[in-house]
Amino acid sequence: MKILVPVKRVVDYNVKVRVKADQTGVEIANVKMSMNPFDEIAIEEAVKLKEAGVVTEIIAVSIGVTQCQETLRTALAMGADRAILVETTAEIQPLAVAKLLKAIVANETPQLVILGKQAIDDDSNQTGQMLAALLNWPQATFASKVTIANGEAEVMREIDGGMETVAIKLPAIITTDLRLNTPRYATLPNIMKAKKKQLDIITPESMGVDVTPRLKTLKVVEPAKRKGGIMVPDVATLVEKLRNEAKVI
Amino acid sequence: MGWNAGEKAALNAITLRKIRLPNAKMSCAFVKFNTPQPQREETTMSDYAAPLKDISFLLRDVIGLDQITKLPGCEEVTDDLVTPILEEAAKLATNVLAPINRSGDTEGAKWSAGNVTTPAGFREAYKQYSEGGWSALAGPTDFGGQGLPHSVSIPVSEIIGSANMAFKLCPLLTNGAVEALAQHGSQYVKETFLPKMVSGQWTGTMNLTEPQAGSDLALVRSKAIPQSDGTYKISGTKIFITYGEHDFTDNIIHLVLARIEGAPEGVKGISLFVVPKNMVNKDGTLGARNDVKCVSIEHKLGIHASPTCVMMYGEDSVTTGGATGYVVGEPNRGLEYMFVMMNAARLGVGLEGVSIAERSYQHALVWARERVQGRPTTPVPAYLGDKPKSVPIIFHPDVKRMLLTMRAYTEATRALIYWTASCLDIAEKSNDAHEKQTHQALVDLMIPIVKGWSTEVGIDVASLGIQVHGGMGFVEETGAAQYYRDARISTIYEGTTGIQAIDLVGRKVGREGGATAFALIKEMENVLPLLDSANDVNLKAFGRALTAGLKEFKRATEWTALTFPANQGAVNAGAVHYLKLAGTVCGGWMMARAALVAAKQLACNDGDADFLKAKIMTTRFYGDHILTLATGFADALVTGAESVLQMEEAYF
Numbered sequence: 001m002k003i004l005v006p007v008k009r010v011v012d013y014n015v016k017v018r019v020k021a022d023q024t025g026v027e028i029a030n031v032k033m034s035m036n037p038f039d040e041i042a043i044e045e046a047v048k049l050k051e052a053g054v055v056t057e058i059i060a061v062s063i064g065v066t067q068c069q070e071t072l073r074t075a076l077a078m079g080a081d082r083a084i085l086v087e088t089t090a091e092i093q094p095l096a097v098a099k100l101l102k103a104i105v106a107n108e109t110p111q112l113v114i115l116g117k118q119a120i121d122d123d124s125n126q127t128g129q130m131l132a133a134l135l136n137w138p139q140a141t142f143a144s145k146v147t148i149a150n151g152e153a154e155v156m157r158e159i160d161g162g163m164e165t166v167a168i169k170l171p172a173i174i175t176t177d178l179r180l181n182t183p184r185y186a187t188l189p190n191i192m193k194a195k196k197k198q199l200d201i202i203t204p205e206s207m208g209v210d211v212t213p214r215l216k217t218l219k220v221v222e223p224a225k226r227k228g229g230i231m232v233p234d235v236a237t238l239v240e241k242l243r244n245e246a247k248v249i
Numbered sequence: 250m251g252w253n254a255g256e257k258a259a260l261n262a263i264t265l266r267k268i269r270l271p272n273a274k275m276s277c278a279f280v281k282f283n284t285p286q287p288q289r290e291e292t293t294m295s296d297y298a299a300p301l302k303d304i305s306f307l308l309r310d311v312i313g314l315d316q317i318t319k320l321p322g323c324e325e326v327t328d329d330l331v332t333p334i335l336e337e338a339a340k341l342a343t344n345v346l347a348p349i350n351r352s353g354d355t356e357g358a359k360w361s362a363g364n365v366t367t368p369a370g371f372r373e374a375y376k377q378y379s380e381g382g383w384s385a386l387a388g389p390t391d392f393g394g395q396g397l398p399h400s401v402s403i404p405v406s407e408i409i410g411s412a413n414m415a416f417k418l419c420p421l422l423t424n425g426a427v428e429a430l431a432q433h434g435s436q437y438v439k440e441t442f443l444p445k446m447v448s449g450q451w452t453g454t455m456n457l458t459e460p461q462a463g464s465d466l467a468l469v470r471s472k473a474i475p476q477s478d479g480t481y482k483i484s485g486t487k488i489f490i491t492y493g494e495h496d497f498t499d500n501i502i503h504l505v506l507a508r509i510e511g512a513p514e515g516v517k518g519i520s521l522f523v524v525p526k527n528m529v530n531k532d533g534t535l536g537a538r539n540d541v542k543c544v545s546i547e548h549k550l551g552i553h554a555s556p557t558c559v560m561m562y563g564e565d566s567v568t569t570g571g572a573t574g575y576v577v578g579e580p581n582r583g584l585e586y587m588f589v590m591m592n593a594a595r596l597g598v599g600l601e602g603v604s605i606a607e608r609s610y611q612h613a614l615v616w617a618r619e620r621v622q623g624r625p626t627t628p629v630p631a632y633l634g635d636k637p638k639s640v641p642i643i644f645h646p647d648v649k650r651m652l653l654t655m656r657a658y659t660e661a662t663r664a665l666i667y668w669t670a671s672c673l674d675i676a677e678k679s680n681d682a683h684e685k686q687t688h689q690a691l692v693d694l695m696i697p698i699v700k701g702w703s704t705e706v707g708i709d710v711a712s713l714g715i716q717v718h719g720g721m722g723f724v725e726e727t728g729a730a731q732y733y734r735d736a737r738i739s740t741i742y743e744g745t746t747g748i749q750a751i752d753l754v755g756r757k758v759g760r761e762g763g764a765t766a767f768a769l770i771k772e773m774e775n776v777l778p779l780l781d782s783a784n785d786v787n788l789k790a791f792g793r794a795l796t797a798g799l800k801e802f803k804r805a806t807e808w809t810a811l812t813f814p815a816n817q818g819a820v821n822a823g824a825v826h827y828l829k830l831a832g833t834v835c836g837g838w839m840m841a842r843a844a845l846v847a848a849k850q851l852a853c854n855d856g857d858a859d860f861l862k863a864k865i866m867t868t869r870f871y872g873d874h875i876l877t878l879a880t881g882f883a884d885a886l887v888t889g890a891e892s893v894l895q896m897e898e899a900y901f
Contacts, residue, residue: 030857073333185341188382191333192395
């Protein structure tokens with residue numbers, strides 16, 4: 001069975017982001033970019049399923065600028081078999097991503113799409129759910145354990161109260177949580193092989209998908225600076241200040 | 250932001266896991282920390298981050314990867330391959346090797362009854378390193394290697410060495426042994442040993458030194474007795490054998506210098522042998538244990554995790570007749586074979602200077618930003634408040650001077666080594682005979698300079714790293730002292746600085762009347778008009794400093810070429826001054842090339858402005874504070890011989 005893994009190119013998690021002077025977004029020029037960590041977990045899970053003989057082909061997909069090819073090469077070096085880039089310079093919001101993925105799913109007919117639960121840049125946490133709705137497929141989000149057998153996926157999910165295990169029929173959508181696995185390092189031979197793997201480039205227009213943004217960003221600002229703290233003499237004063245000054249209890 | 254409560258708990262759990270299990274790959278990925286320094290663009294949870302920006306800037310924009318790509322066999326070495334290789338190597342270095350650097354130093358390698366146990370985590374790290382294919386990076390493609398050029402393997406090696414110098418020595422020595430066997434080994438030797446050495450399943454060692462034969466290998470006494478089946482029985486004691494015994498792999502392949510019975514005296518009677526720890530059967534499985542044993546390991550100033558072994562060959566020779574070995578190449582040509590790979594090995598050790606300098610600089614920089622002490626004497630950023638009583642020490646001019654010295658030396662030595670590596674690639678691979686020859690001459694000239702100067706500078710930088718920490722630097726727990734102790738070996742092994750300097754003034758400059766050095770000076774002078782015409786006050790100032798430095802280098806080279814034939818002793822007396830002068834000026838030339846590219850990129854708004862500005866400022870600093878040493882070195886060389894030669898031994 002085929003598996004589709006969308007990967008997003010985001011500002012590297014080690015970078016301390018800076019807000020652009022015109023408040024339209026964060027500075028991404030000359031900033032280190034890398035694969036969204038949750039997507040790395042998704043690729044790792046797909047590679048594990050392939051190693052276990054459950055999956056026969058892993059297709060990595062990215063949507064965005066030309067440089068997303070680097071992100072796709074990373075996915076290929078980790079073990080994806082081939083890659084598709086939907087190349088566009090437009091702002092792509094989760095609904096547009098889901099629509100584009102739906103079109104690719106129609107083409108590639110995978111039995112499973114594993115996505116990161118969210119991207120660390122906009123933290124939307126929407127794409128997987130929207131894709132499931134558009135495809136009318138079952139979904140299991142925030143996965144921390146995945147078992148595939150008999151045309152079903154048994155997924156242990158992380159929920160606020162603890163863990164929940166669900167069984168869903170394939171084809172299905174799974175989104176990854178932090179503890180699903182530990183992504184591997186790409187080996188040197190695989191990095192070299194990745195350069196030669198197939199990477200197709202298409203455009204949203206060629207797929208007939210309208211990617212016009214539905215949401216408008218008004219402005220982006222830095223969080224308020226933390227004010228200096230004070231020492232309180234005892235617990236009673238602390239409670240008093242929390243209640244009357246901070247008004248949080 | 251979309252973090253729920255469970256998420257935060259998970260993050261904490263992962264943070265803890267990382268602290269407890271330094272090998273775990275999952276770094277505390279999703280934490281972005283808020284430091285009080287708005288200028289600081291990148292920050293990481295680990296204490297080492299590979300300087301990928303400087304590395305790729307040098308490779309791509311200053312030295313030019315395209316020069317390498319056009320070499321036969323290097324067609325694939327393009328930016329889109331090199332970048333992911335460097336990034337992945339950096340991940341391995343930061344997450345796997347760097348976290349066991351300090352614990353490796355504290356714990357050290359342990360010897361017991363002939364066996365050596367490496368510190369906790371090293372065995373697993375080696376497994377990850379070799380299984381990831383990193384051992385095979387530069388290995389010959391015929392035996393499973395990737396055959397990547399020095400221009401790629403050198404930066405990777407720098408990163409690995411910064412993360413963990415004691416660890417890096419094992420692959421370094423293995424690569425040297427692979428190169429020797431690939432060039433000179435018989436078909437049998439190559440097929441038996443190379444594939445597993447290239448893959449890292451087995452490691453290699455170099456056994457040159459004996460108690461009475463250090464810098465002077467003519468004194469080697471280990472002997473080899475020819476056997477009727479074509480093998481030899483080797484016996485003797487070898488010392489200072491890096492990773493001569495360890496617990497990484499199930500076999501270790503020793504390359505050993507020894508004399509065949511009846512061979513001529515001196516260097517012309519030394520042969521090279523390959524002696525496996527465990528014999529290898531025809532089907533590739535391991536056979537009987539060979540008569541070679543690690544009888545002890547040294548207690549050293551630094552690189553504690555790297556076992557430095559005393560190796561005994563033929564301890565049971567009464568019953569075994571000695572350790573079984575196979576001659577490499579022709580008998581009596583062992584030293585010659587060693588010298589062929591000396592260039593790559595010396596380049597690799599010179600690189601250790603850069604690795605340690607970079608690590609030490611990063612360590613000192615973090616401290617200088619955190620340690621709050623003393624009233625500022627210069628304007629400070631507003632976020633420190635109005636008239637602060639004390640500020641992070643990075644705001645004090647003398648601390649800035651120390652950090653800049655560290656940074657300037659690190660960047661200059663890195664650039665010079667990368668450039669030398671590119672020359673070595675061209676010399677080895679080019680189809681153009683003239684290009685090959687001129688680059689080989691450059692490599693021969695540069696090797697003693699980069700080996701000697703980069704390692705001397707590495708020690709100076711690591712020493713400044715301690716100084717920036719003040720008293721806390723003298724305390725081991727801070728970690729700054731380890732770099733200084735680890736760096737200390739680099740000016741000694743693979744030919745001391747003195748040996749490098751004598752090689753430089755003798756074989757490389759004196760003997761050919763300075764021809765290659767003068768050609769290089771001429772080439773370096775080409776950069777001066779560019780600096781002078783640059784629309785940047787810093788570059789203009791640097792141009793003046795480099796002009797003066799080049800003048801001194803020329804003067805010293807003329808004196809050396811003239812004096813050497815008649816008075817070798819006088820030249821040797823100041824040879825180290827000449828070596829440091831050459832390094833300082835050539836390093837300045839590379840800084841100029843880098844700064845010119847940076848200025849150009851800045852002008853077209855191409856690239857990270859902060860990085861480019863820092864490059865130009867660091868270059869300016871190099872001119873004002875480091876290139877100015879050139880005059881002193883030249884004077885000491887030209888006028889200082891008398892005071893050395895006239896001092897009689899009895900007066901000491």
